[in-house]
Amino acid sequence: MPIDTSLLKPQHWVSAHADYLYAFARVRIADEEQAKDLVQETFLAALQRADKFEGKSSERTWLTAILKNKIIDVYRKKSAVVVSSDITDAANDQNFFDVNDGHWNEAHRPKQFGLEQNNPLESKEFNQILKACMQKLPPLWLSVFTMKHIDDEASETICAELKVSSSNFWVIIHRAKLNLRACLQKNWI
Structure with a gap:
């Protein structure tokens, strides 16, 4: 059964959600430019995955979940190299x-x-x-x-x-x- 994507309004995402998503990213990412990039990447990923939107949550919640995964990817990359002194016996x-x-x-x-x-x-x-x-x-x-x-x-x-x-x-x-x-x-x- 095809998913009804008429619930999504991508033409309004920037005006309706960009500030919120940027603020969400800024709390978690220190670099302003990286936070802006993550919001843009979120919009792009959402457009690419519009067919996956099931309508079980609001657009903002869905976009925030995508952004959250992108932030976790950043964390994962930054923490990929663990210095042995970072994790020692406490x-x-x-x-x-x-x-x-x-x-x-x-x-x-x-x-x-x-x-x-x-x-x-x-x-x-x-x-x-x-x-x-x-x-x-x-x-x-x-x-x-x-x-x-x-x-x-x-x-x-x-x-x-x-x-x-x-x-x-x-x-x-x-x-x-x-x-x-x-x-x-x-x-x-």
């Missing part, structure tokens, strides 16, 4: 977190950032510092951290997509948190 860091629940131990809890919830300028400044700190992470760490904490992907999905073992995944998350914590405390507090 035994030296175990004292930071409770082994039972994974939360910070009392002595090592992060300090209050002093963010005022009602101060948009301060939040904007904090977000800029957080982005800068995230960009200092090794590519694999950034990919894993972004997929886990921004995209809320399941750990198993991240491991499969980025081809890392479960134990390496948790070491990477752990190290990324420690690095972000140190960076934020140095640059924000």
